[in-house]
Amino acid sequence: MEHIDIDHDGRTLRGVLHLPTAPNAPAVALCHGFGGNRAEFGYTFVRLAERLAARGVAACRFDFAGCGDSDGDFADLTVSDQVAQALAVLDALAAHPAVDPDRLSLMGMSLGGLTAQLAAAKRPVRSLALWAPAAGAVAMGEEGAKRRADAIAEHGYDDFGGLPVHQGFVDDAAGIDPFAAAAAYPGPVLLAVGSEDFVLGTRLLGEYQGLYGDRLDLHVFDGVGHGFETVPARERLVELTASYLERTA
Structure with missing residues (x-):
């Protein structure tokens, strides 16, 4: 494992790169969720990266700007900026001497899943793996959008689980169609979601099925929510994803 710093828009994005022993390895950039960090819930990104490296796939865990150890102000977070950061990470991986630049995945x-699906449409990545992608962050229903607007008008931000969502995020999201903007990606997709997920509901799941069609490898985890909140579910999630990326990277 080596530390990696990536310059982007006057900020340093900080991460770690898990490398296999063999040279010229395929590589995967791991994008964490809203307000998270490169370890992810239950250290699942650490476990996934270690498992991938043991199977010959490099894995880069990084903190988005304003999160974890990276530079930046969390208040400035937008989806478009995160997409640009993910692309910068892919570019850094492509330039790394231990990585095969033609075998990159996301x-x-x-929110990192939404970021990854949008970034995959802008680079020739080999495969895409999504855990409970938050397309609803840019495709909110009318009621949710009004509640958020009222909260921002009153407090200056919307309190989302103890983290502030600012007007800049909302303005950026208004210009993003999460499915039309992702349609250019032609490769395979793994999608894992809990049956009780409040973020990725039936309507949005149907949109993903329509978007990716027979390229979609869908796995619904019964009895868990957005964070796959049991030990068995998280172990299954890590192993499923590691096997998929080993096969498709």
């Missing part, structure tokens, strides 16, 4: 959780 993986993301929640």
